[in-house]
Amino acid sequence: MNIFDYYLEKIKLLLNDLNKEGQIILPSSLDGINAEIPPEKFDCDISTNVAMVLSKINNKPPFDLAENLSKKIKSLDEYIDNVSIAKPGFINIKLKPSFWTNFINNIIKIPDTFGVNEKEDKNKYLVEFVSANPTGPLHVGHCRGAILGDVISNLLSFNKHVVTKEYYVNDYGNQIINFTKSVYARIREIKFNEPFPIDNEDLYPGDYLVDFANNIISANNELDFENYDKISIELTKLSITEALNLIKKNLKSLGIEHDNFVSEKSLVEAKEVEKVIDYLTENNHVYKGKIKAPKGENDQNWIEREQLLFKSTDFGDDKDRALQKSDGSWTYFASDVAYHKNKLDRKYDYLINILGADHAGYIKRITSSVDALSNSKNKLICKVSQLVKLIKDNKPFKMSKRKGDYITVDDLISEVGKDATRFIMLNRSSDVELDFDFDNVKEKSKENPLYYVQYCYARISSVYRHINIDLSVNLKISLSDFEYTSDEIKIFKKISEWPKCIDAASKKLEPHRIPVYLYELASLFHSYWNLGKDKPEKRFISEDKKISDDKLVFLKAISNVIRSGMNILGVETPEKM
RNA sequence: GCGCUUGUAGCUCAACUGGAUAGAGCGCCUGACUUCGGAUCAGGAGGUUCUGGGUUCGACUCCUAGCAGGCGCGCCA
Numbered sequence: 001m002n003i004f005d006y007y008l009e010k011i012k013l014l015l016n017d018l019n020k021e022g023q024i025i026l027p028s029s030l031d032g033i034n035a036e037i038p039p040e041k042f043d044c045d046i047s048t049n050v051a052m053v054l055s056k057i058n059n060k061p062p063f064d065l066a067e068n069l070s071k072k073i074k075s076l077d078e079y080i081d082n083v084s085i086a087k088p089g090f091i092n093i094k095l096k097p098s099f100w101t102n103f104i105n106n107i108i109k110i111p112d113t114f115g116v117n118e119k120e121d122k123n124k125y126l127v128e129f130v131s132a133n134p135t136g137p138l139h140v141g142h143c144r145g146a147i148l149g150d151v152i153s154n155l156l157s158f159n160k161h162v163v164t165k166e167y168y169v170n171d172y173g174n175q176i177i178n179f180t181k182s183v184y185a186r187i188r189e190i191k192f193n194e195p196f197p198i199d200n201e202d203l204y205p206g207d208y209l210v211d212f213a214n215n216i217i218s219a220n221n222e223l224d225f226e227n228y229d230k231i232s233i234e235l236t237k238l239s240i241t242e243a244l245n246l247i248k249k250n251l252k253s254l255g256i257e258h259d260n261f262v263s264e265k266s267l268v269e270a271k272e273v274e275k276v277i278d279y280l281t282e283n284n285h286v287y288k289g290k291i292k293a294p295k296g297e298n299d300q301n302w303i304e305r306e307q308l309l310f311k312s313t314d315f316g317d318d319k320d321r322a323l324q325k326s327d328g329s330w331t332y333f334a335s336d337v338a339y340h341k342n343k344l345d346r347k348y349d350y351l352i353n354i355l356g357a358d359h360a361g362y363i364k365r366i367t368s369s370v371d372a373l374s375n376s377k378n379k380l381i382c383k384v385s386q387l388v389k390l391i392k393d394n395k396p397f398k399m400s401k402r403k404g405d406y407i408t409v410d411d412l413i414s415e416v417g418k419d420a421t422r423f424i425m426l427n428r429s430s431d432v433e434l435d436f437d438f439d440n441v442k443e444k445s446k447e448n449p450l451y452y453v454q455y456c457y458a459r460i461s462s463v464y465r466h467i468n469i470d471l472s473v474n475l476k477i478s479l480s481d482f483e484y485t486s487d488e489i490k491i492f493k494k495i496s497e498w499p500k501c502i503d504a505a506s507k508k509l510e511p512h513r514i515p516v517y518l519y520e521l522a523s524l525f526h527s528y529w530n531l532g533k534d535k536p537e538k539r540f541i542s543e544d545k546k547i548s549d550d551k552l553v554f555l556k557a558i559s560n561v562i563r564s565g566m567n568i569l570g571v572e573t574p575e576k577m
Numbered sequence: 578g579c580g581c582u583u584g585u586a587g588c589u590c591a592a593c594u595g596g597a598u599a600g601a602g603c604g605c606c607u608g609a610c611u612u613c614g615g616a617u618c619a620g621g622a623g624g625u626u627c628u629g630g631g632u633u634c635g636a637c638u639c640c641u642a643g644c645a646g647g648c649g650c651g652c653c654a
């Protein structure tokens with residue numbers, strides 16, 4: 001029930017009628033015409049720019065056109081109270097209170113689906129996110145992208161798309177060899193008392209490797225731990241499993257669960273890389289050539305080498321990209337192309353990749369490869385999540401991988417909790433660097449938007465609790481012709497914007513719009529709540545411990561939207577705080 | 578040097594794919610508590626939307642040239 005779309009449709013039908021009667025000239029497309037939320041200072045509910053858009057083609061000033069149209073819009077239906085015209089040529093529609101009573105009666109019947117875009121085509125999406133190397137626990141740097149991917153998936157599912165959440169496991173290549181050697185060094189440390197070679201920069205120094213080593217030793221008595229060469233294949237497998245289990249545990253504590261884990265190694269072993277390169281070669285996207293040194297680079301150290309390149313410049317990239325290393329093995333990019341071919345073969349309508357800011361430079365080449373493989377554009381959408389700046393004691397907190405002093409997801413969750421972490425990280429556009437202030441996030445006051453929104457829900461729950469009605473159960477009252485005043489209608493108006501919010505968030509893949517919206521809704525509610533101080537008639541429960549049906553409905557509608565929104569964010573709505 | 582990205586109130590950020598007099602929170606200044614749970618509310622001050630051009634009825638938003646910060650730039654994934 002998107003009232004803006006509803007009236008926009010009516011207006012477009014009206015325009016078509018007027019066009020047939022020869023009263024108005026229309027452009028080939030009516031896409032530029034919209035129905036929007038008017039600024040607060042205007043006393044109206046929906047505003048449209050029709051007159052301004054049609055002004056030129058009709059060769060009439062927008063104001064004249066608006067005057068003419070506004071009379072016709074007024075008679076569109078019985079719920080329109082009045083139609084006014086504002087300065088450049090906006091047409092503003094004010095709805096009658098009876099409209100809002102109807103509206104609220106309707107949405108109360110669909111608590112879980114209010115806001116869903118019914119008109120949109122339903123698609124199959126694959127969302128790939130996190131995909132951190134399976135060499136250790138997740139740290140704060142992974143967190144934002146993980147939450148972003150999870151909530152984008154929730155958002156798409158909410159809009160009735162089919163979504164698969166996938167994790168690409170980079171279990172192939174040099175770093176995995178180094179990782180396995182590190183685990184092995186820890187094993188030797190434990191079993192043979194050999195000191196861990198801490199100066200070896202290729203090895204991973206983290207303490208968690210000691211746990212991995214202990215787990216592997218105790219579960220695999222039969223292995224000959226003295227001979228690395230003999231056990232290296234098995235040890236690699238075991239080490240990756242350890243790391244993945246830890247990562248899955250970390251994700252779970254963030255409230256995240258993937259549907260699929262796809263192994264890079266298994267793609268390589270199934271010769272999918274060779275197959276995709278054959279395909280690209282047949283289609284003339286691959287050649288043997290040399291890459292030139294970048295300009296600022298000291299080109300003394302630059303050695304030009306002939307290697308297998310993908311013509312990503314054909315698709316808008318800055319340079320062509322290497323597929324094969326000089327030792328004949330595949331580059332990361334090559335197996336990633338194979339992975340994306342694999343995704344395409346699974347017949348998704350859209351692929352979404354969530355990347356960290358440090359991988360933004362990778363976007364052009366991977367979208368180029370998908371363009372080449374699918375012969376179409378915009379199949380792959382890459383979304384970048386910017387850095388998180390940690391702030392502790394009002395100072396930026398820098399992490400160093402070398403020292404091993406980085407903050408893990410475990411640290412984060414045990415200190416500030418899942419909900420606060422999720423809400424704060426989602427509260428800003430993912431394009432913008434985020435200040436994550438530890439002390440602030442822990443604070444339980446209005447400085448923390450999470451509690452501000454949750455408190456709104458808790459207040460509503462408390463009213464329901466007082467009158468012994470379960471808030472989570474559908475209302476059993478016969479809806480009728482309630483009379484609401486402008487105080488309540490103000491909140492209904494906000495509720496009517498919810499479908500618009502969902503729509504924008506889901507189309508632009510910008511989940512931050514949801515916490516921002518929920519905060520605004522909560523704010524209106526808190527204001528309303530305080531009206532009860534001066535005006536007894538604005539209190540929910542009367543002196544004889546009763547509540548009227550219109551107020552029950554009013555509260556129910558608000559709580560439904562809050563719960564729905566918090567569900568998408570993956571954040572709890574406690575009934576008591 | 579090139580690419581991507583950001584630049585909005587003192588600070589942290591919004592702004593509904595180009596709309597109206599650019600909105601919140603924090604901080605600052607007033608005010609509301611024997612609380613239908615104050616983890617709240619009411620009011621005030623605070624702006625040349627980084628700069629210069631352009632596109633049009635209309636620009637924080639699009640184009641262009643700069644400035645400033647961040648990230649990245651051969652076979653590391």
